[in-house]
Amino acid sequence: MTDVTYDALVIGSGAAGSFAVKELTAQGLKVLLLEAGPNVGPKDFDPARKKAPASSINIWERARATLKGQPIQARAAFFTERFSHFFVSDRKNPYTTPKNEPFLWIRGRQSGGRLHSFGRVLLRWTDEDFKIRSKTGKGVDWPISYEEIRPYYDEVETYLGLYGxxxxxxxxxxxxxxxxxxxxxxxxxxxxxxxxxxxxxxxxxxxxIAPDAERVPKPLREALTSGNLTVQYDAVVRRITTDETTGRASGAEFIDRSTGALSSVRAAIVVLAASPIESVRLLLNSASVRHPEGLGNSSGVLGRYFMDQxxxxxxxxxxxxxxxxxxxxxxxxxxxxxxxxxxxxxxxxxxxxxxxxxxxxxxxxxxxxxxxxxxxxxxxxxRMLPYADNRITLDRRRKDAWNITIPHIRCVxxxxxxxxxxxxxxxxxxxxxxxxxxxxxxxxxxxxxxxxxxxxxxxxxxxxxxxxxxxxxxxxMGAAIHETGGARMGETPEASVLNPYNQLWDAPNLIVIDASAFPGSGIAGTTLTVMSLTLRACRNLVEQYRRGSFSAR
Structure with missing residues (x-):
């Protein structure tokens, strides 16, 4: 794979990544999608798994999952064994938190990400979420307004076929x-x-939205049929590579989940959609000579202002x-x-x-x-306000199953x-x-x-x-599973990680499109806003790419 240079590399295939590959392939780009987990399909949705819990507390389901290596995932408020294979192994994917300040990191690594386990509720935000400082004097305003994102809300809802x-x-x-x-x-x-x-x-x-009977999220399915998408499953990305001269993103290094083999890939543009904590962790682990404190961290803001609802x-x-x-x-x-x-x-x-x-x-x-x-x-x-000391850092004392430094999460x-x-x-x-x-x-x-x-x-x-x-x-904290922030967008590179179009200030051929880009936590689900911002960010990036702003090196 090292001999191929793609137009775009997308990391993660959940709500953000699936819409990214749909948009990029529809515009004719040759795209590589790296997904850390396996491909899933109809076989993973066996109706036989749909059993009534032994009790409303489903204590035994949680206990069995804990014994199998999911002590964190089993604490999700509405956890059920039926979905246990759509949650990660906590033994292989550890993280740390401050003593007496727990945070539940509920996550899934497979094609479609958490789209297979979320409630499928898609709600719009308003300027009471986007312009909170202007309205209340607290927090920080987003660099975009409801009117700017409204057409993308319309488009996503129309595409998915919303019940409401x-x-x-x-x-x-x-x-x-x-x-x-x-x-x-x-x-x-x-x-x-x-x-x-x-x-x-x-x-x-x-x-x-109703469950998809084909079991593959519609935007990902559409991208797969375009002829422009290549997918590498079981590809655990350990770092994003950068060009030593320009400082721009040049591709990624990843590890085969099963064999441990290391590979690399090159791309003209990079789209990071791994979910907030994972995306920040990856940017911090991508330090280089040009980016000594982590990729995109020249402001020192990367990892900071992390929130949940x-x-x-x-x-x-x-x-x-x-x-x-x-x-x-x-x-x-x-x-x-x-x-x-x-x-x-x-x-x-x-x-x-x-x-x-x-x-x-x-x-x-x-x-x-x-x-x-x-x-x-x-x-x-x-709503949770953004605080600089609520942040994602690296715990260099510990590694995950693929020898990658794990995150330390503070959300207090x-x-x-x-x-x-x-x-x-x-x-x-x-x-x-x-x-x-x-x-x-x-x-x-x-x-x-x-x-x-x-x-x-x-x-x-x-x-x-x-x-x-x-x-x-x-x-x-973490129980809402609506985590946001850590790589927030803003008007200036001194106070944010991303510009108003989700581009890394320090490497503008890279966009971060999951909820780590959010400057505020909001009070409703994040998924519709993530999908809508993804379309907006990808279209802006493709327009710049076609103008020759980012040439593959």
Whole structure:
């Protein structure tokens, strides 16, 4: 492979990488995709793996995964053995955190990345996320606005075929929908109760994509059929190479995951899409004479301002509705559970409880007797501000299974986050109770609070004991799985790693397109914004490449 120079090299095949190869191949570039894990297809989605958990806590599934080498991955809030092969081995992929400041790094290494295990919810951000400093005086503004990214939101949603409804919510812009999404009867009741009591709070359906029956993400599948894409699976990239004269990216060195063989590849442009922590780790591990502190780190900002969203989890029942109902909006899938649920966006400006948080959940979708109260669950997401000392560095004392230096992750809440998370939990609790809900527990990185019957009252005493014991390790920073920052974009090279088009200031033929580019954490899922920024960044890079800005050396 060392004798071939590609137009573009893409590292990672998840939400960002799959859209990158789609765009680059469609524009006629010869592209090499390096994926650290194996190729996956229909064989990896065996319906026989779809089994009901032994209990709602699924303690034994988590225990088995832990024994098999996934003690971190098994702590994901909604972990299930069905997806265990879509999560990494923690034994082979270690990382470190400060003592008493845990961070859950939930990750997948295979074609499609975490697209096989995420909730498939795609939500737009607003200028309350992009221009937070202008609106609140906190954090930092993005160098782009909602209006600049809106056409790319439109394009991605149209391409993927989004399920959703026109809701006309100022704090959650409507998207382009191919099909409507439904609420359960219990959710309709919940919606009427909340919106009737608080005019500036809205309860809307999820905006989501259905599972892909072909099991290969659509953009990756399209790129594969273009004739312009070469894929090297099981290719663990250890460093990005650079030209000693220009300082620009020239390709990459990678290790065969199975054999340990080292190879290298050359490309005129490089697209880094490995997920926030991994992309930063790779840039830091790509130090050279021209880039002594890491590739793209002349400002000293690389790795800094790392964030996740503030997580909280609540379970209970809703006495105003009985039983449950299946959602028929999307086709039934033999491997995945039905999609759908409710989303409560950031409240309107007139609501006195308004804050930078939102809630995703469901009511009346869990099977129970028609005489029983409907079950409810919510996961809250809150904004985290960027702090310079929340950062990804290298722990040079340890290596992974391929002898690559591992990352050290620090993501610690400050007083601002503690106050916001307290409000986030209090508002959710009071809102649910006011409309006839009965919470059994609510918890976050600040701890677990049980009420009423307590957490999972139908579970065994041992299961409940283990849930309480593990909760602090499960609901800590990282649990939202919406990590951002570390290679943020900005207006100047002195205060950022990337320019407003995701190009490395220090090597402009390299773009970083995953959420490490984000200057702020936002409060909704990151995936739609990642996909949209990828199209924007790739088109800008190709335009420069065609003008001759980056010639292969």
């Amino acid at each position: 409804n026109t809701d006309d919510v100022p704090t959650l812009p409507d998207g382009v929908y191919a099909r409507p999404a439904s609420l359960s009867p219990a959710e309709e009741t919940f919606k009427r109760a909340v919106e009737g009591r608080w005019p500036d709070r809205r309860v809307v359906s999820w905006r989501y 503030l997580p909280c989890l609540a379970f209970g029942s809703f006495s105003q509705a009985k039983g449950w109902a299946a959602d028929q909006s999307a086709p039934t899938d033999p491997f995945y559970n039905p999609s759908g649920g409710i989303f409560i966006p950031r409240f309107g400006e007139a609501d006195p409880a308004r804050g930078d948080f939102d809630y995703q959940g469901s009511v009346g979708r869990v099977p129970v007797s028609e005489k029983d109260d409907a079950r409810l669950s919510f996961f809250g997401f809150g 809440m400050q007083a601002e986050e503690h106050a916001l998370l307290k409000k986030q939990e209090q508002v959710l609790t009071s809102m649910i109770e006011a409309v006839g809900g009965d919470l059994e527990f609510i918890g976050s990185p600040t701890g677990l609070k049980e009420m009423g019957k307590g957490a999972f009252p139908e579970a065994s005493a041992f299961g409940r004991f283990m849930f309480r014991t593990w909760f602090k390790k499960t609901m800590c």
